[in-house]
Structures are given as C-alpha cells and as structure tokens.
Amino acid sequence: MTDNVRADVESLSPETAPGTVFDRYAAEGVLAYQSCGDCRQAVFPPRVLCPSCGSDDLGWEPSAGRGTVYSATVIAPRGKEPYTVALIDLDEGFRMMSIVTAGDDGAVAIDDPVTVSFRLAGDEPPLPVFAVEADR
Amino acid sequence: MSAAERSLRGRAAIVGVAESSLGEVGPGISSLDLIGQATVRALADAGLSKSDVDGLFTHSAFFAQPVLTTAEYLGIRPRFADGTATGGSSFVGHLWHAAAAIEAGLCEVALIVYGSTQRSHGGGLVASGAALTRSWETPYAPRIPASAYALAAARHMREFGTTREQLAEVAVAARQWAKLNPAAFVQDDMTVDDVLSSRMVSSPLTVRDCCLVTDGGGAVIVTSAERARNLPRPPAYILGAGEATWHMNISQMPDLTTTAAQESGRRAYEIAGFGPQDIDVVELYDAFTINPILFLEDLGFCAKGEGGAFVSDGAIAPGGSLPVNTNGGGLSYCHPGMYGILLVIEAVRQLRGEAGDRQVARHSLALAHGNGGTLSSQVTAILGDESTL
Known part of the structure; x- marks a missing residue:
C-alpha cells in the first residue's frame, strides 16, 4: 500500500505528486482522498495545499467508496447508449464527478446511495465509477 | 468594502x-x-x-x-x-x-x-486554452457546459420543486422579447410545450433550454x-459593480443552488446605493434557462427557491412585472460563445431609451449580470442615467 505518503510543498517530486499518488491507490482498487493535518478538511481533487486553511500538511486516506448522489444528469448522444453523469458526495466529506450506473429500476436519483468500483481502459489510470446500491 | x-x-x-x-x-x-x-x-x-x-x-x-x-x-x-x-x-x-x-x-x-x-x-463552441492540466471531470464525458448547468437545474428541482415548465418559461419569455428585436437570431413562435418536447441535451435541459451558438x-x-x-x-x-468567483469546475461548486452572484450582487448594490427593488431593467447572462432563475434569487429579486415561481406566467416577458433580458438574451438573440459584452450594450440602450419596440417604460436604472465558466465567475454591474447620480 501507498499509505502514509505525506509531502510538504518542498518535497514535491514526480513520486509524491498528488495526481500520481491518487493513481497508485487507484491501481490497488482504493479511492483515496487527502485529509488536512491542520483543519481536518477532506480534500479532492488532489493538490499540494488545503483549499480551506492553506496548510500543506495533507495526508492520504482511503475512502470506503460509499456516498450519495448530490445531482445527476442523463446524456444521450445520438446513436449511443445514454449514460448518467453525477456529482457524488462521499461519506468522508468530499465531492467528485463520476458516472453512475442504475439499480434494478433503471434510474439514478438524487440521494441514491452509491458504491465505487474501478473501470480499466487501456493505459489510462483506473477510473473510479459508481453504481447505485441495491439496498442500504 | x-x-x-x-x-x-x-x-x-x-x-x-x-x-x-x-x-x-x-x-x-x-x-x-x-x-x-x-x-x-x-x-x-x-x-x-x-x-x-x-x-x-x-x-x-x-x-x-x-x-x-x-x-x-x-x-x-x-x-x-x-x-x-x-x-x-x-x-x-x-x-x-x-x-x-x-x-x-x-x-x-x-x-x-x-x-x-x-x-x-x-x-461548435470554441474552448479557451489547451488541456495540459489534468481534469477530474473530463474522463466522465459530461457535455460541458450544458451538463454543468443541467446538474444545477436538477438539484434546484430536487430542493425547491422547480419544474421543467418553469425552466421553459424562461426560454419562452426570451423568445417573446426577441420578437421585438430586429437583431435577434430566432424570432419564430415558441411555447412551453415546444421547449419540453425538444431534443434532450443533458437532462433536464433540452436544446431549447440552451443558448444559441452564433x-x-x-x-x-x-x-x-x-x-x-x-x-x-x-x-x-457606472454606479457600482461586484465580482465574485467561488470555483471553476462544477464538481467544486459548494452549493449548486446558490451562486457567487449573491456576493457580487451584494457588493454592487452596496456601492451603487440601490437595491433590487429600485432596478428598472435587468440583463442576466442566460446561457441556460436555469441561469436567470438562480440569478433572480441570488440578486435579491425573489427569495431563494422561488425563482421558478417568479418567472412563471410571463412575469419576465414583455408586459410582465420585471423586464428581464429585453434583447431576447443568449437564448434567442445572440450568444457568440461569450455573451457579457452584449448584455452591457442592451442595458445602455435601455437606459438611453433607444431600444425601439422593446423599450421599457421606466429606464433610469439597469442591472447587467455576467456569468463565466460553469456558474463559476459572477459579475454584477449597476448602470444609471443622470438622475441616479
């Protein structure tokens, strides 16, 4: 595991770069986020300073990968399968955009509970995507 | 201040x-x-x-x-x-x-x-800048900008019961103003049903909820x-203005139903010494139908959550209680990628009393409100004639 990577701005390197560390966790099937050592703010997308308090004491934490749909929109390109793009509020307190696949009723609704999985495509880093939980 | x-x-x-x-x-x-x-x-x-x-x-x-x-x-x-x-x-x-x-x-x-x-x-829209910095949204293929505004609209509907019909009312009012403006790009009749039955771009927004590409x-x-x-x-x-920016990417907008127009408007009103009740004519950046609803709320023309009801029954159309987007707006007059300069021009023409068939009766004080990015940058300006100094 890549846990306990802490890097202040002076030790920024290709190995400790926030996006790189996120991808290393993703390769292990973990949705990681940063947590501010000073103000405890959950931080996403990854960066080198806390957008809340300005501290560069950011540590990595694994998310449980569970959250709820904050908002959602269905996009139906001509000649292709429709898909749902949503904003997910993770239980740890950060928000991210993702794709959500629906439950048995076929729809994604605001406030639906969702769980992460990782989609693999070619040489791209594993991509966190979500599915509506059957019951929670 | x-x-x-x-x-x-x-x-x-x-x-x-x-x-x-x-x-x-x-x-x-x-x-x-x-x-x-x-x-x-x-x-x-x-x-x-x-x-x-x-x-x-x-x-x-x-x-x-x-x-x-x-x-x-x-x-x-x-x-x-x-x-x-x-x-x-x-x-x-x-x-x-x-x-x-x-x-x-x-x-x-x-x-x-x-x-x-x-x-x-x-x-197509011409996008600013090369994508040399990683995006945490692009891999999910949102249709930006439409999907960003669709997410805001969906959340507004969920929290306040705003309806697709109310969104469509914004487009219909813009079209009615456009019919009074010879420079408007589209002038044919359009009803709420026409908006609702148009091709869905990114739910709940149809192509008629989206601005023109001109x-x-x-x-x-x-x-x-x-x-x-x-x-x-x-x-x-130029009596006062306020600028506010709270995010760039829609996934980083703190609350999808409250824009930074709340802050830009407050500062503009404070400097100008006027409030929403004093404004004669309002020009709002209507890239999508949800925009005027959000901005009317955030700029104090109605309470938060009441924007949908506020725009209903022709209230912002010609003859309504508040003249909004009197040139036909980005929805029906012109939207050349960035619309901000055109809403300033319309505000000035209204203040001068030279807006022809679409001229509003009282025209001493105008509000021009610009939006940039995905509800990201909000800039409010208050303009007035000699009597407002």
Whole structure:
C-alpha cells in the first residue's frame, strides 16, 4: 500500500505528486482522498495545499467508496447508449464527478446511495465509477 | 468594502456602444473583423476617434494572447491593457476595471471589445486554452457546459420543486422579447410545450433550454464622467459593480443552488446605493434557462427557491412585472460563445431609451449580470442615467 505518503510543498517530486499518488491507490482498487493535518478538511481533487486553511500538511486516506448522489444528469448522444453523469458526495466529506450506473429500476436519483468500483481502459489510470446500491 | 472602491461610484460612464454583425456572418470573416467592425461603430456612437483610445480590455477563446492580437489588428498601442479572462463575465468585469483605471489616471478612454465567429467556424463552441492540466471531470464525458448547468437545474428541482415548465418559461419569455428585436437570431413562435418536447441535451435541459451558438461581437467605450458630459450620447454611469468567483469546475461548486452572484450582487448594490427593488431593467447572462432563475434569487429579486415561481406566467416577458433580458438574451438573440459584452450594450440602450419596440417604460436604472465558466465567475454591474447620480 501507498499509505502514509505525506509531502510538504518542498518535497514535491514526480513520486509524491498528488495526481500520481491518487493513481497508485487507484491501481490497488482504493479511492483515496487527502485529509488536512491542520483543519481536518477532506480534500479532492488532489493538490499540494488545503483549499480551506492553506496548510500543506495533507495526508492520504482511503475512502470506503460509499456516498450519495448530490445531482445527476442523463446524456444521450445520438446513436449511443445514454449514460448518467453525477456529482457524488462521499461519506468522508468530499465531492467528485463520476458516472453512475442504475439499480434494478433503471434510474439514478438524487440521494441514491452509491458504491465505487474501478473501470480499466487501456493505459489510462483506473477510473473510479459508481453504481447505485441495491439496498442500504 | 474600502472607501476607495466606494468612491468609484458614478466616476466613469459608458459613452459608446455597438454590436458587430451578428448571427451567422459566413465564411471568410474573422473574429478580428467583427472586433474591428464593433470598434468602428462604437467609436462613432461615442463621437470619439481611435486615437483617443488609450485603454484596451478584451478576452477571447480565439487567440492565446487576446489583448496583443486585438491591439495589433486595431492599430492601438494601449498604455493600459487588461485581459481579465473569467469566461463570459469578463466584459462586465472589464467595465469595473476600466472605471478604476480611469479614476487612477492609468487611461482616459477605454475600449472593451469582443468578437466571435464560432458558428461560421463549424457550429461548435470554441474552448479557451489547451488541456495540459489534468481534469477530474473530463474522463466522465459530461457535455460541458450544458451538463454543468443541467446538474444545477436538477438539484434546484430536487430542493425547491422547480419544474421543467418553469425552466421553459424562461426560454419562452426570451423568445417573446426577441420578437421585438430586429437583431435577434430566432424570432419564430415558441411555447412551453415546444421547449419540453425538444431534443434532450443533458437532462433536464433540452436544446431549447440552451443558448444559441452564433457569431457576434460588440464594443463598449468608457471614459470619465466629466468627459462623458461633453460627448453626444447620454452617459450611462457606472454606479457600482461586484465580482465574485467561488470555483471553476462544477464538481467544486459548494452549493449548486446558490451562486457567487449573491456576493457580487451584494457588493454592487452596496456601492451603487440601490437595491433590487429600485432596478428598472435587468440583463442576466442566460446561457441556460436555469441561469436567470438562480440569478433572480441570488440578486435579491425573489427569495431563494422561488425563482421558478417568479418567472412563471410571463412575469419576465414583455408586459410582465420585471423586464428581464429585453434583447431576447443568449437564448434567442445572440450568444457568440461569450455573451457579457452584449448584455452591457442592451442595458445602455435601455437606459438611453433607444431600444425601439422593446423599450421599457421606466429606464433610469439597469442591472447587467455576467456569468463565466460553469456558474463559476459572477459579475454584477449597476448602470444609471443622470438622475441616479
């Protein structure tokens, strides 16, 4: 595991770069986020300073990968399968955009509970995507 | 709010405005040609010469360094240049920056200008900047900008019971205003049902909930209030403005139902010494139908969550209780990628009383509100005639 990577701005390197560390966790099937050592703010997308308090004491934490749909929109390109793009509020307190696949009723609704999985495509880093939980 | 910022109230005025050719200008005409056309027209309106211009304010997605490219084409060597790039709101921001620069003696005559041939270029939006920085949204293929505004609309519907019919009312009101504006790109009849039954772009927004994709441009000339009084057109005084930006990406917007217009509007009202109840005519950046609903709430024309009800039953259409987007807006008049310059131009024409069939009855005080990015940048300006000083 890549846990306990802490890097202040002076030790920024290709190995400790926030996006790189996120991808290393993703390769292990973990949705990681940063947590501010000073103000405890959950931080996403990854960066080198806390957008809340300005501290560069950011540590990595694994998310449980569970959250709820904050908002959602269905996009139906001509000649292709429709898909749902949503904003997910993770239980740890950060928000991210993702794709959500629906439950048995076929729809994604605001406030639906969702769980992460990782989609693999070619040489791209594993991509966190979500599915509506059957019951929670 | 500093005393210095407060003291800018009414110190500068808009003395010339003009649109370039609008709609679909056809192949061979460049965005720079539209910038030149608008500049010539606006200077003529102001009774000034190009040699009077010593401040240049512009932004564009067509050039990497918009100020440099524009200055070269126009043959202007500005002693003050401002390329503030906050998307479509940039040009409302430029207004306030010009007022500050003029007051500080950094320039005397400011040209704010924009031109775009995005429609003739293939009908797609021209995006600013190269994607050299990783996006945490692009891998999920949202249709930006439409999906960002769709997410805001969906959340507003969930929290406040706003309906698709109410969103459609915004588009229908814009169309009714457009029918009074000979320069509007689309003028055919449109009903709420027409909007609802149109092709869905990104739910809950159909193509009729989305702005036009047109060519177009415009220019605005700003100078000191003293100099403005010796020029031919009635000055539109810049009474106050506020700029606010809280995020760039829609996934980072703190609350999808409250925009930074709440902050920009509060500051603009405070400087101007007026409130929403005083405003005669309102020009809001309507890239999507959810925008005017959010901005009417955040700018204090109704309470949070009541925007949908507020726009219903023709309330913002011609003859309604509040004239909003009197040129037909980005939804039915013109939306050349960035719309901000055009809402300033319409506000000035209304203040002067020269808006023809769409002229509102009371026209001393106008509010022009620009939006940029994905509900990201919000800039509010309050303009008034001589009686409001």
